[in-house]
Amino acid sequence: MSAIGELRTLRRTGRGRLSPAQKEAEAKERRRDSRAALVFLAPWLVGLFGITVGPVLASLYLAFTDYNLLQDPNFVGLENVQRMLGDERLGRSLAATLTYVVVSVPIQLVVALALAYLLDRGIRGLAFYRSVLYLPSLLGASVAIAVLWRLVFGGEGLVNAFLGLFGITGPAWVAEPETALGTLIVLHVWTFGAPMVIFLAGLRQIPRQYYDAAATDGANRWQQLRSITLPLLSPIIFFNLVLGLIGTFQSFTQAYIVSNGSGGPTDSTLFFSLYLYQEGFAGFRMGYASALAWLLLLIIGAFTALNFWASKYWVFYDD
């Protein structure tokens, strides 16, 4: 607690009024920094302008066309936006995606953080547990997962066999419109390996001295968690939250493999990316798909901006 307090004061006092000489020195440093930044960012800049920007702008242009993959795109103004307004499937797809994101991202983060915290405490067999917990993430979204998911959550799957022991007849989880999305949320939470590993790396980066100092002050573990671990881990929590949101909004593969690409039953798992994929590649309406993609970008962008704004209040940077 006190260690953090000290650092905070240090940071605040560092920003006093500057003398002209200090200003001059700062300007010099700025120039030096700018030159260095150009060098350090050189690969990224080349990538941005050489590889990334072209396709991004091309997709923006196509969003205002009737591009069908095989013929010249024709500029159609806001026709695609107009179409969105009356698009029933788009509404269903947005609802499914938002539910998925809002439910699965927080759960996955909490599970990942709790397990990382548990594993960080030098428990016996740490390496074994860490590997085992990471395994589902290794499997990726393979064909095996699709098969397996039906065997587990199907009408005659393992879950229902288990429920049957208690005399409960469960539904065909993957096949009912009411529960199919739920199984995908379980699937997502189950692959918590990636955020967990990132949390672990973050926990490992917290200097032990802080804990020692806190222990001297008589703080118990709970207090240490709240006043040292969480604040110092907050940049990493923030990272996992932001990237979790960006990634989950774009979820595609899991729904694609589990529903055989349909987003069914009855569009209940029609993720946004899956819908625009169907429009673009199965329906040859790539212009509309591009417009959808930019709508998605606006949504994710808004969520991310909100996150960055809120981060001022809870993310602690040690610099």
Place this chain on the structure above:
Amino acid sequence: MERPARRTVLVGSALTLVLGLAGCGIAPDPADAELSDGEVTLSITWWGADARHQATLDAIELFEKEHPRITVEPTYSDWSGYWDRLATTAAAADMPDVVQFDQLYLSSYAGRGALLDLDAVPQFLDASSLPENVLASGTVDGRLYAVPIGVAGNGVVLNTSLFEKYGVPVPDTDTWTWDDFDAAAEAISEASGGEAYGVSPFGWESFSLGIFARQRGDELFDAEGDVAIDPDTLAAYWQQELDWIESGAAPDAAHLSEQQGLPLDQGDTVLGRTAMSFQPGGLFTAIAAAAPDFDYEIVDWPTDPGTPPGFQYPKPSMYWAASSQSEHPAEAALLIDFLVNDPEVAQAFGTERGIPANEQFQADLEPTLDEAGRKALTFTEQVTDRSGNAPPITPNGASEVDTMLSRYNQRVQFGDLTPEQAADAFIEELRSAVEAAG
């Protein structure tokens, strides 16, 4: 200062990318096609699993032996990855020269100028070995764009082992009516006590819908490429499914929804959970091979006294087509000609791509076939004999017809829509997709 310049560069680079899209290229006139004198490299692509890859690679080798100047570069993948890759390469005017096609997508590509007009290269490609009404299924707007490889009707696959196991007599399938069919299906469900079902209903793919419509003198699409089906036909198609679920002949909606779109190996037919299902004949040998413990038969659909004859037709299971952007249209046509006419290729392919459309090859293959292959061949011959005119193929813009059907089917199954509501909504959505494609 350097900002405007940078902006120009950006817009410029995006524009180059847009200009690189296929539509902006100008396809050479196929009528001028001639064989080039030098070495030629052709690319060919198909979807399938391992067995097909091997057979096709063997056929390519035969072709290269006969045409030493031509090198053929193959590429292949599974079904879903195939169409993603094909669309991407076609969009970038980089489509392989020779392409395996499905009738769902044929008009969507041909109607937008992506495919080579094969009628314009008769000196290199002779498709006359194929029956007229089979070739008709490869034409778009009166021009031949794709040569059918294999053909089959849509049949009822019976798992006779299940009939035997549950003590239900196999109906006389030469004369059976829909009532006979229903009775047999209900008997199986009842006798098995829930272990198996009498029928896996149709409801979610356009082939069975087409046959169902033709039994009622209706068609899904008309010759102009418009949606022609009567909403009553479509409603009856789904009502039939609901009736089977209701009577216990078919499993419940959740079970069916779980089955929809599953790979063949995981479906109820192969796993012995259903006694009768509606299947494209081309899948029969694969079904039989995947379930060696069961005996299967493939037979024609039941009929009623008023059913018009000729509702069946040999539908191409897949095609060969060529890219309109090909730099070597003559050689591409030559390769297709070889693949459809060479007897050695026919031997290499066997029935893996369905019963060959070429009737001479059917006869050649017969002695080499196993039992399942022979049954599939007999069924195809029977379909060909009873065949009416081939229906118009899936028009430009309707490539999603199967996924659309499947979506509305689920809404009907789960009671979200009545068959009548679903029929109207389906027809409206399909029609607007077709119209949007122009």
Place this chain on the structure above:
Amino acid sequence: MTTETLATPDPTIDPAAEPGDRPLTVTQRRRRPRILAHVGLILVAVVMLYPLLWMVTSSLRPNDQIFTHPGLFVDTFDLSHYPDGWNALSKPFGSYLLNSVVVVLGSVVGNLVSCSMAAYAFARLKFRAKTVAFAAMLLTIMLPVHVLIIPQYVLFAQLGWINTYLPLIVPKLLATDAFFVFLMVQFVRGIPRELDEAARIDGAGHARIFLQVILPLMVPALATTTIFTFIWTWNDFFSQLIFVTDPDLYTVPVALRQFIDAQSQSDFGALFAMSVVSLVPVFLVFLFGQRFLLRGIATTGGK
């Protein structure tokens, strides 16, 4: 909001100790929550391991039993899927593994170098338009790949890169994976500034600070990047399918799909057998790589 759920058994307050209990020794008191933690972890581990075990057992079953058996019990051990699967495709499976290794190694090196450089700039340097640049970087990963793939294909085709591994590797060399840039930024920002300052007072420039101070301290982040890049590239199907069309150059995920096709007879036993084989390198990398996750600031000495 997450803090409540994080509460783990506190060794100093034992909830299980009831008033009438015999007083526990210190070690006993500490051990009980530990055992609880182990029990919990083992339970979770079983759920986690199940799919992998199922995949392994499926690879040992005859094809017609795979889809009827969700359990893990195998009555007939059939190893034949392994040699069959290995040799079933037009090349031995080892050659696809090798192709994947090439792509993966290129990507790992690319991400490590380019992302750590960019991260240093964003975390430690002051320059004009930094916020805009950072926002631009994040924006580029918000567009779904399916609308970018066609322009990308056109671009790579114009560069003549189709059917090579360049479209898969070069972007990684150019820090286009914003995920890792952002990850490293967060880690660099967690390194106390005083360490840079100390080095700067010793006369070190940015290059030296980056190489000698920051990089050694961000080993956990680098290890994370390595592991994730390896695994994600190893499993990435779509871009490898689109950009590489020559079957001899196919990578593992594309090759695996050759065993199956929804419309024809598939060889799922071979698919699972080769999936298990292709997991081995990933698992080894994880096992090896995770040691470096532990080398945080605490173990490298700090200040």
